[in-house]
Each structure stands twice: as C-alpha cells, then as structure tokens.
Amino acid sequence: MSERQMATTMEEVRADHRLRYELAIEELKRRGKTGTVIDAGCGVGYGSWMLSQAVDNVISIEINEEAHDIYRKHWQRPNITFHNADLLSFEPKERVDAVVCFEFIEHVEFYDAAIKKFSEWSEFLIISTPNEEVRPHLQEPVNPFHFRHFRPTELSDALGKHRLHVESWQCQRSGAKPEIHAGTAGKFIIAICQRAAA
Template sequence: MPDPRPLDFTGERFTPECVREMAYEHWHRYAWAAELVEGLDVLDAACGEGYGSHLLAARARSVTGLDIGEEAVAHARERYARDNLSFDQGDATTLPYEDDRFDVVVSFETLEHLEAQETLLAEFRRVLRPNGFLVISSPDRKTYSDETGYDNPFHVRELYRDEFESLVSATFPAFRLYGQKLMFVSALWNLATAEGRQFQTDENGSIHSGSTPDYPPLYFIAVAAAREESLPPVPGLSLYGDRSESVYRHYNEEVAKHIRAGHLLAERDAEIERLKTKLARPWWRRLLGRS
C-alpha cells in the first residue's frame, strides 16, 4: 500500500517531509529517546503525525501514540503499521489511561503549547509505573525567543531554564537536564577508543576544552523520575546528522550563491563606472566616437 498523502505543514506540527535544520532537531530527539526505551511500554504524548512513535516502536515493547488532532491520528494509523504500535485520539492533560500504565512517557515540544503545564506533568506521573520515567523537551525562552526576537504564534507559555527545572522537579524530584542546539560540528576522535574531548575557540582565538559542548542550548530535554534509581543510563554526548549532509550542503549552496551574486555586482559596478566615464565626455566627442 502506498504511503498516504503527507499532512500539510502548518508550522505547528513537524512532518517527516521537513528538511535540514528542523528535521535534525526533531529526528534527533526521537533517535536519542529510542536508545532509552528498549523493551519498555511507552506513551508518546502529543505524537503528531506519528513518525516518532514509529521510531520508538522499533526498540520498545509497545508504543501508544496520543494526539489531540483527529486528522493526525487518522494519518498515523494509516501510515505507520507495527504490531506493537497503536494510536489514540485524546487530550494529554486528561489522559484516557489507567494509573501505572506505562514505563516511559515521551513528550517532545508539547509543554510550551499549553497553559495547564502542571496538569500535564501530573497526568504523566499518574500513568507512569512506580519505576517509570519521563522524557520531555521544551524550548529555552531566553535563546529561542528573547535573544532572537522570534514570536512563535503557536506557543502559549515558554519557560526559562529555572522555570522548566522548577516545573519538572515539582512532580519528578529526580531529573537530569540536557541541552540541544543545532550547530556545525567537526568531529575528531580516536578510532580505537570511545573517548574524546570537545574544543572551542573564543573571540580572542584562545582554545578551551571540555567534555561537553559549551554553547547555550536552544532546547532543554529532561529525563525525569520519581526516584533517582529509576533514571536510565544516558550518554553524556550524542551527535546526529544525515549521510547526505543536507544542512552543510545547503549552507555551501547558499555561500556559492552569495559569491556569484558578489561577482555579478562587481561586474555591474564596473560597467556603471565605464558608462559614467563615457557619458562624462563632451557630446561632440561621443558623436564622433573620439576619446
């Protein structure tokens, strides 16, 4: 059966047909989370068109995708078929599941779309088993909006880091916070070992090293649980890309366009100067073709 027609991209819900920067951000979160859910029962809350639930289901024992959008759920059911994957329509703040139903709740880029954030977290805690954990993300208001001047019309309540930490910890006392940001990365590592270091130059050319990237995150991702021992082991650093290097290729194409435009402008400037010089000659010299 051919794939159903892709959902229209409205700017509110990511679809797999999106490319480059947005694709990196969204696919990376789910690829990262998939490493944590091996053999577990997972709820993907606000799953959208279902691509992430499908990715999680490759590793999990079972995945239930939930979304409030009727069209999105119908699309997900048609497009993504696995024996251990199902999709339900419902509101994430009033989950249609019994207590202690899931081992993991995953909810990416949901929080900022809601005013009732405390209710959302309480519902996640209710449906999680005693040893279950939550994986949740949300943009950092400081770097996402304040510093860029960007006003996302679909966001209702964006949070600063301290607000996000306070919100999560009020319901899930044990949590670890991760940052996410899209950037060009040059990776250099010893092929015989898994160890490595991160290097960065400052505006003065001085080199600084560390074990993690020293950049302000654009998004925060929390892995949270009721108890510390319930938290899964998570790698300290994760990198994501595509083999065609689409972001870097697009960047090079745009640079090449600017270079070509610069050459064209230089040629036109030279032609304008030539015409100005020609027009500055006396009219009778121009008429006789004399210099």
C-alpha cells in the same frame, strides 16, 4: 495552520526531531525501560514509529484529527496504539515504563496538569522544550503556536512540583547542526527525569 510536522516519510522529519527520539531510545534501552512507553503529544506518529522498533508497546496520544489520519496512512505498526484524544482525559490501563514528550508543553497553557499526568503514568520521563534563556518566547519573530518557553530552572521547578527529579540535561542547537550535547546551553533543552519516592 499548524506548527505540527505532517511528515509522511522519515526523510521529511526534521533532523533535530529524529535525534531526540534516538536519544530517547538509547536512554530507554540503557535503563531497561523497553516495555510500554507513552509518546505524549505525538503528532503524526513518526516518533512513535521509531520508538516501536525498540520497545514492546507504544501508546501514542494526539488530539489532532489530521495528524491521526497521517498516522493511519503512514506510521502504523502492530505494537503502536494511537489514541486520537485529549491528553488530560486519557488514562492508561496501568502504569507504564516511561513517558516521552517532545516539543509539546510549550504549546499548551495546561502544562502543569500535563506534567502531573506524566508523573502519574510513569516514574520515568524524557521531555523537551525551547529554552527561554537562548530563544526567548517574545523575541521576534514570535512563534504564534507557543504559549511560553522555559528556562532550565523553570522546567526543573515545574517537574519537581510533581516529584519528577531531573537526573540529566541534554540540549540542542537549531539549524544545520542539531546534535545533542550535555548541558542546557542549546535552543532546546531535554530533561531526563526520575520520579522521587513519596
């Protein structure tokens, strides 16, 4: 059993997930970061497919083999390279324009090592996770696939440890109205980050 969305069409993808990738595309275009982008913890790859229509190349990383099978059948594009691999063992050939990581770090105990990798791969990161202040991790029903949720200050501190400065916050509610708004008052928080100079 998994919490991962095994969507085979865009219609099957939850609206809040689609909106996050649409936000990422807007930010990447606005900042001119449309060369090579990493989609970390990409699942079956629908988000990579969306990104691939706006950037030159997408490097997708996902350890789950079933998700990789769905990617191959439904979400391939010529400018996507899918790596069925452990995120911590992966190394791109060179630094990339941006890293996108949506709804991943709450699933792993090694979130600090993952954020360190993101900082090494790129100077620009867009990342989301459930907001502990709005949806506490241990509130019933407890999600068995999550290790923790993050308060905005906790996520900012975790990112800052690896010189990733949060330039802006966005957030989402859940359910029927998952529109993205500025701030940190939603169930999901999205941090748009730039790596600080050494």
